[in-house]
Amino acid sequence: MDFNLSFRALQKLAKDFPKSNTAIKIAVLGNHTTTFFCKAIENQLVLAGFNPNIFEADFDQIDITLIDASSKLYDFNPEIIIIFESTLKIKDDFYALKSNEARAQFHNDLLNKAKNRIDFLNKNNSSAKIIYASYELLDDELYGNLFSKVPHSFYNQLWKANTALINISENENNFYVFDINKHIKNIDAYRDWPAYINSDLHYTIDTFAHFSYHMTLFIKALKGSFKKCLIIDLDNTTWGGIIGDDGIDKIQIGNLGIGKAFTKLQKWIKELKERGIIIAVCSKNTEEVAKEPFIKHSEMVLKLEDISIFVANWNNKADNIRYIQEVLNIGFDSMVFIDDNPAERDIVKQSLPLVTVPNLPEDPALYLPYLTDLNLFETASFSSNDKDRTLQYQQEAERKKLITSVTNMDDYLKSLEMIGEIKSFNSEDVSRIAQLTQRSNQFNLRTKRYTDEDIIHFMNSENHVTYSIKLKDKFGDYGLISVIILEKTDANTFFIDTWIMSCRVLKRGVEYFAMNQIVEQLLQVNASNLIGEYLETPKNKLVSDLLDKLSFTKTNEINYNTELKEFNNFKHFISCKNI
Amino acid sequence: MQEYLDELNLLFREVFENEDITLTPETVASDIDEWDSINHIYLVVEIEKHFNIKFTSSQILEWKNVGEIVNSIQEKR
Structure with a gap:
C-alpha cells in the first residue's frame, strides 16, 4: 500500500x-x-x-x-x-x-x-x-x-x-x-x-x-492487521551524530544543534510505547557504547526500560530484525523500521519485504512530521493492558536466557513455577478479551473477530460456555492470555467456536491445562462430545495440529471430535489457582 | 491536431480500460461503451492533468465530439 x-x-x-x-x-x-x-x-x-x-x-x-x-x-x-x-x-x-x-x-x-x-x-x-x-x-x-x-x-x-x-x-x-x-x-x-x-x-x-x-x-x-513494533536505528536517527565517534558529550539531543528534532522524535516514540507499541533498537554499534546515552545522557527521553529488545552489534540489520521478530513472535507485517541510512533501509526492504521501512527525509527536522503523516500506527482498539507489554517482552528475553541453561524441557517448565487461573468471562475483562479476538492471528483456531458487545453477549448466553485464562510465572505476570468459547449445539454436545492464545505463552502447556479443565467441567454437566474445527488462514498454521495434539479424532478435512468419557488428563506444569 | 488526437487516444484507452479505442475528431460519447457520465468526469480530470491545463465550465459543457475537446486543448495551450 x-x-x-x-x-x-x-x-x-x-x-x-x-x-x-x-x-x-x-x-x-x-x-x-x-x-x-x-x-x-x-x-x-x-x-x-x-x-x-x-x-x-x-x-x-x-x-x-x-x-x-x-x-x-x-x-x-x-x-x-x-x-x-x-x-x-x-x-x-x-x-x-x-x-x-x-x-x-x-x-x-x-x-x-x-x-x-x-x-x-x-x-x-x-x-x-x-x-x-x-x-x-x-x-x-x-x-x-x-x-x-x-x-x-x-x-x-x-x-x-x-x-x-x-x-x-x-x-x-x-x-x-x-x-x-x-x-x-x-x-x-x-x-x-x-x-x-x-x-x-x-x-x-x-x-x-x-x-x-x-x-x-x-x-x-x-480486521486485526496493524503495526505492533517500532524498530529504531540509533546514530543520526535517535540522536544526532555517531556515538562511537563523537562520544556522549557531542551527540545532539535536547537543545544542542539539531538536537531538538531528535528529542521531539524520541518523545513521540515514548508516547507510542505508552500506547502499547513495542520499541526495539537495531543499531550497528558495540552494545555497551550504544547503551551509554540511554543510561547516562540526561536529555535522552527514551530510557533502557522503554526498549523491549536492544540489539547492537555489527551483523546485517535484516538478520537482526529476524532475531527481533523471533523473540517477539509477531508478523513481519506488523513491524516498522526507521533508519536514516538509505543503504541499511534497502537491505531490510529487499530481504524482508513485509516490514514497513519509511524513506526518512534527509533533514532530521522533517523526521517527525513525515512519520506522523504516514499514519503508520492506525489502531482499532485500545486497552490499558497494552502499556505493560514492554516489561513482558523484557521478561521474555530473560526467560530465553534461562532456557539455554536448562537442557530438559520439563525441568525448564517446572522451574518457571507457573500459576494458571481459568474462569468464565467477567465484565472487567471484556475489552481485553475482545482485543485478543481482534489481534491474535497465529494461535487462533477459527479467527472469529468479536467486539466488546459480542463478548458481553457470550458472557450472558445460556448456550455458551466461556473461559478466560491468566498465567504468571516467577518472572512476571502475563495477564489474560487465552480465550475459549464453546457453543452448546445440542443437549450433550459442545462446539469450539473460538480458541485463542497469545503467542507469548507458546509451548508452556497452557492448552493442555485448559483442555483438562474444560473436559472436567463438561463431564460435570453430562456432556458427551466436544467438536472442533480448524479454519485455515495465511497466518494460523501454528494451530493446524492443535486438535490432534489435544487427542481429538479427525472426522473430515477440518472437523474433529472427542469422546469426553475416553479422555485422559494431559501432563503439564501449571498449578491451578483456586478461585 | 493529429498530435493531440494521438495523445488523447492513449489517455482514452487507459481511462476507459479499452485498448481498442481509436479516436477521430468525429467520435462522440455514444461511440464508446465505457464513456458514461461518471467516466467522463474521470476523463476530464486526466486530460487536464496530462496537458497541464484547466478547462472552464462552459467549455466542458459545450463539447459535442472529440474534435471539440482537441480544440479546447489547443486554445488553452
Whole structure:
C-alpha cells in the first residue's frame, strides 16, 4: 500500500494485483457522488490483500436505505458501513432553516440523524461497524471570526456537530468517526470547484484516493492487521551524530544543534510505547557504547526500560530484525523500521519485504512530521493492558536466557513455577478479551473477530460456555492470555467456536491445562462430545495440529471430535489457582 | 491536431480500460461503451492533468465530439 497514490495510479496498480481470498463486504452511503470513492477504496483494499465487495447506495438515499428492512443493503449484509456526508450539501439543509433558533440547534439535528441511523441498523439486525465521516469545517464566512459567539452561524454549528459525533463514538462500540479535516489539510486543491458545479464532484478524484488510503488503514486495523513494533536505528536517527565517534558529550539531543528534532522524535516514540507499541533498537554499534546515552545522557527521553529488545552489534540489520521478530513472535507485517541510512533501509526492504521501512527525509527536522503523516500506527482498539507489554517482552528475553541453561524441557517448565487461573468471562475483562479476538492471528483456531458487545453477549448466553485464562510465572505476570468459547449445539454436545492464545505463552502447556479443565467441567454437566474445527488462514498454521495434539479424532478435512468419557488428563506444569 | 488526437487516444484507452479505442475528431460519447457520465468526469480530470491545463465550465459543457475537446486543448495551450 502506497501513500499518496493518484486515483489513476491506484487504478493501474490494482488492476494487475493478484486477488486474495480474504473477502470483505463494505457499503458506502453518501449524500454526494461517491462512485470514485467506492472505486478507490475497492482498489486500496485489493492492494491491502483483500477481495473486496463494495455496495454503493443510491445517490443521496442514506436514510431511506437504512430504514427500509427490505433494502438491498441488508441483503448485501456488509461488515462495515461508511457514511460519508459532504458539508457542501449539509449547508443547503442549514440554509433551509429560517429561524436563528432553529439554526442554533442544527448540530442537534445532525446528532439525532446519526443516532437514528445507528438505531435503524440495530432494528434491522445489522451488526455492521459504522465509519462516519466528520463534517468538513467549511466556513461560509458570513460571520467571519465572530462565529464562536454566534450560535446560529454555520461554522459554529459544524464545530459542534463534530464534537457531537465524537460523543456518540465514545459511547457506541461500533461507531467510529473518520476525520475528513485532518486528511485534507495536506492536499493542495483538494476540491475542484468547476467539477463540483458541473459534475457534483465534492472532492477531486485524487482526494478520494487519499481518503480511501487512510480509510483502508483503519479497516485493516479493524480486521486485526496493524503495526505492533517500532524498530529504531540509533546514530543520526535517535540522536544526532555517531556515538562511537563523537562520544556522549557531542551527540545532539535536547537543545544542542539539531538536537531538538531528535528529542521531539524520541518523545513521540515514548508516547507510542505508552500506547502499547513495542520499541526495539537495531543499531550497528558495540552494545555497551550504544547503551551509554540511554543510561547516562540526561536529555535522552527514551530510557533502557522503554526498549523491549536492544540489539547492537555489527551483523546485517535484516538478520537482526529476524532475531527481533523471533523473540517477539509477531508478523513481519506488523513491524516498522526507521533508519536514516538509505543503504541499511534497502537491505531490510529487499530481504524482508513485509516490514514497513519509511524513506526518512534527509533533514532530521522533517523526521517527525513525515512519520506522523504516514499514519503508520492506525489502531482499532485500545486497552490499558497494552502499556505493560514492554516489561513482558523484557521478561521474555530473560526467560530465553534461562532456557539455554536448562537442557530438559520439563525441568525448564517446572522451574518457571507457573500459576494458571481459568474462569468464565467477567465484565472487567471484556475489552481485553475482545482485543485478543481482534489481534491474535497465529494461535487462533477459527479467527472469529468479536467486539466488546459480542463478548458481553457470550458472557450472558445460556448456550455458551466461556473461559478466560491468566498465567504468571516467577518472572512476571502475563495477564489474560487465552480465550475459549464453546457453543452448546445440542443437549450433550459442545462446539469450539473460538480458541485463542497469545503467542507469548507458546509451548508452556497452557492448552493442555485448559483442555483438562474444560473436559472436567463438561463431564460435570453430562456432556458427551466436544467438536472442533480448524479454519485455515495465511497466518494460523501454528494451530493446524492443535486438535490432534489435544487427542481429538479427525472426522473430515477440518472437523474433529472427542469422546469426553475416553479422555485422559494431559501432563503439564501449571498449578491451578483456586478461585 | 493529429498530435493531440494521438495523445488523447492513449489517455482514452487507459481511462476507459479499452485498448481498442481509436479516436477521430468525429467520435462522440455514444461511440464508446465505457464513456458514461461518471467516466467522463474521470476523463476530464486526466486530460487536464496530462496537458497541464484547466478547462472552464462552459467549455466542458459545450463539447459535442472529440474534435471539440482537441480544440479546447489547443486554445488553452
